[in-house]
Amino acid sequence: MTENDRNIIVSVWNDMVLRNRLEHDPYSLTSQQLIALKSNDEINQKIALSSLEQSLDELAMSVNSGLSK
DSSP, X not given: OOHXXXXXHHHHHTOHHHHHHHHHOGGGSOHXXXXXXXXXXXXXXXXXXXXXXXXHHHHHHHHHHHHHO
16 A cells, blocks of 8 residues: 555544544654545545535525515
């Protein structure tokens, strides 16, 4: 398994062990582990933004349909 494959797996599964180590002993993490956590944070941010945009679109459609009646 390559480091890139490992980063993807950690990003997808949100490796809580690394998060716990980051919180309690941050200097024990390797640069690759920190990169994996950063990738996970970026993915989570994109997912949250996408979800927010979808919610806003649904709200706008609901308001617009209410105004049309």
